[in-house]
Amino acid sequence: MHANTLNFSAGPGALPASVLAKTREAIVALPETGLSVLGMSHRSDWFLAILDEAERNIRDLLGLSERYAVTFLQGGSSLLFATVPMNFATPAFAPPEYVISGYWSARASAEAGRVSGHRIVWDGQRTGFRELPVLDRLDVDARAAYLHYVSNETIEGLQFSAPTGDLPVPLIADMSSDFLSKPLEVERFGMIYAHAQKNLGPTGVTVALFDREMLERIPSGMPHILDFRTQIAHGSNYNTPPVFAIYVLTLITRWLRDDIGGLTQMQYINEAKAARLYDLFDEMGDVVTVHARRPWRSRMNVAFTFGDARLDRAFLDLAETRGMSGLEGHRSLRGLRASLYNAVTPEAVEALCETVSEFALQRA
Template sequence: MTMSKVINFAAGPAKLPPTVLAKAQAELLDYEGCGMSVMELSHRGKEFTKIIKDAEADIRELMAIPDNYSILFLQGGATTNFAALPLNLAGPEDTVDYMITGSWSKKAAEEATKYVKNVNKVLPKPANGFTEIPDKSEWSLSPDAKYVYYCDNETVHGVEFSTVPETNGVPLIADMSSNFLSRPVDVTKFAVIYGGAQKNIGPAGMTIVIIRNDLLGNAQAITPTMLDYSVMAKNGSMYNTPPCFAIYMAGLVFRYLIDNGGLAAYSKKSDAKSGALYRAIDGSDGFYRAPVEEKSRSRMNIPFRLSKEELEPVFLEEAAKKGMVQLKGHRSVGGIRASIYNAITEEEVSTLIDFMDEFKTTHA
């Protein structure tokens, strides 16, 4: 197998493990001798039935998901669930709490206002942009909220929760799109965990929803059938044709992670990679600057600026010449952003750090 020498630091769709891609390539034309491509399999056939059942079993093993939770493999992206969550878990006159720590939680709260009357913003308005998670003493949780919503890792601003928020018994919903499977999680602390697949799990086109079963069956009357979690749970994610190829790819990634030490091993790798990159930024005598407060820094998405912002396009151009791509910050904030999901190796992060040192020496 010939692989590109490019190091893909994209925020998503992101790099996939090369061995996973190689297996998919081998099965693309003829899946396990059945005479059909994996992309041609009927979602009702025995081959795909095994694929989806194995994928569910493996993610249950990876995350230690109890039997009283359903796992849904859905189309529509995480953003579709900005609407599905309030429609399934709250009534039009209810109160829901949203912890806004960046672009994605902000958009989720805005969408919720279409379906729920009282959307309470738990955190104070950020004074300097989304650069920190305010202390719990500043939170304004509603005692009667139907749920508390937060984004565990904000991809755009590089802010991540280091602990699970305490909600005093109110059901907790977490958007884990960009740190899914990067560390062990106690699923029992959550009512819902969900996220898009295109960061740590597989190709774009699928969202995984993990929902406690007692929360199913209470969707608002206006809820479209395709957004009703209970309908999807009763039909094993196959009320209609599911995102078959994305489920297949996710299953390969789940098995790959299990075979390579599980989430505890990848948590250590994430800590090592992000720690090394932050040390390089902080130790650059101000040439590079990480805008996020240290205790709120993401392990997955690391934004930084150069002291001379006019050098940032030069940095990106020279990095690309050395095979490091997709380092440009999100269009809403600019700067540089290195996304170092599970498939990015420690060696690749070291390559970036070496380049940063060279660039500083040349341009300081």
């Protein structure tokens, strides 16, 4: 199995083999233009068509109505942690509310605190970030500008279930690590954003969906480049966008539509992959510890440990001899982590499970 197939990195993550092949060809020369995608003008007819297709494919995959604007931003979630409150935390509303469920949502909350007042409505630090709240049961101030959360915590391996109840304020979600991994009721959200380097392609582009009513809340006098309306009005082409990243994102959406068969089928595949690995860990008892408690386990990121830094290092060494990469845990949590993004195949997960089983037997 090729090393690209055995990439369990949390990001940049694995890409589908067919997308890699098309990307390799495009770096030398696009079939449509004869020029390298790395040298294509963002004002060319070819790229304008790519922008149109990328938006259309996302709309089709999600069944997205015209109530929502789609745009392609830069700066990743780290920039949006600041620009979301800059655009929406206005004096007309009470301070926005934040759920802290792990490392990245804590970063989002801290950045919002630099921009405006905000309130932490739930903090999972007391449990070591091992569980999650039910969003529609939180004590949310109905006057708040919005409620912000991170749908999947990549470091701790926690994933929210889709919200089902009504919330009194707009819901804003960072879905960077599970966007387009399953169907989604976008109508429950005021805004969704997701940087690409998990399920959508290489780094450099962030997809953002906006309920158009939210855009009416943005105050005047915002710097143009930081005003979400600017990017929407200019069709994601206000300043030079990341042409290469958007092109690969478009290939990914084609792959999801044509090769996978849509998001329902993608969800089925992802759930089966995660179940295979979690079931193995559960069968192994005390040999392996999964960080997240069972009801909140992520289908995208599995954080685990053999209980000892030396054992974790020995497992990494064995996995590397099998061509596997990206299994180190985040520096804040350590241990191990297997990311099972869309492009990670069931065969790759099976290879990982076989390696885990062999490692455990060697130390039994």
